[in-house]
Amino acid sequence: YLLNIIEDIELLGKMEEIEKDLDYEKLRSNITKLPDMQIILFQSKIMKSMARNTLKEVLPTVALTGSYDWTIDEYTKSFDQWDDRYSWTVALVWPIFNGGGTLSRFAQMKENINQIELTKESLENVFGLELKSLYLNYVQQKEMLKLNKESVELAKENLEVAKAYYSQGRISHLELLQSELNYSQSKISYHQTLSDYLINLSKLEKFNLK
Numbered sequence: 001y002l003l004n005i006i007e008d009i010e011l012l013g014k015m016e017e018i019e020k021d022l023d024y025e026k027l028r029s030n031i032t033k034l035p036d037m038q039i040i041l042f043q044s045k046i047m048k049s050m051a052r053n054t055l056k057e058v059l060p061t062v063a064l065t066g067s068y069d070w071t072i073d074e075y076t077k078s079f080d081q082w083d084d085r086y087s088w089t090v091a092l093v094w095p096i097f098n099g100g101g102t103l104s105r106f107a108q109m110k111e112n113i114n115q116i117e118l119t120k121e122s123l124e125n126v127f128g129l130e131l132k133s134l135y136l137n138y139v140q141q142k143e144m145l146k147l148n149k150e151s152v153e154l155a156k157e158n159l160e161v162a163k164a165y166y167s168q169g170r171i172s173h174l175e176l177l178q179s180e181l182n183y184s185q186s187k188i189s190y191h192q193t194l195s196d197y198l199i200n201l202s203k204l205e206k207f208n209l210k
Contacts, residue, residue: 135204148190
């Protein structure tokens with residue numbers, strides 16, 4: 001036959017070997033685990049720690065110290081006759097002279113933290129939109145893959161019937177060629193959908209973290 005080369009082309013694997021069940025909410029929860037997001041979160045953590053340490057430089061420090069002593073004028077007396085004395089000291093330290101510069105640095109750090117938070121929010125939105133688009137394509141292509149596989153099987157059955165009819169002289173050679181063409185086109189469509197599906201699936205693996 002003119003197109004009998006198509007008979008050497010077989011479907012790639014079984015559907016159960018290709019299909020993957022992906023949960024959108026689980027993929028969505030993995031956005032914060034992406035490398036770019038982890039870098040932003042780490043930067044935010046470091047900047048917040050630095051801001052807290054800077055703020056401590058302008059806050060007052062309270063120190064409490066104490067002592068407890070025993071004295072006696074005659075060491076021959078028993079211990080319960082010794083005089084006991086204790087004292088407490090409270091100190092308040094407030095850095096006045098460098099407070100202005102420190103507060104300025106703290107304000108700059110707060111602004112940097114706000115910028116990092118905005119960047120984090122923007123990245124989350126970008127990854128969220130990317131995931132949504134990929135997942136919608138995944139759902140559509142997964143369904144199309146099933147339909148195309150069914151079309152291939154139906155076209156193959158029709159081709160077998162056409163071959164039998166042609167051998168019996170019930171259809172023309174042109175009709176047989178049309179059946180072969182339908183079968184070939186259904187397989188091409190299947191493999192194109194499969195290719196798109198696998199490419200999209202590989203992109204989704206970015207969000208399919210353990």
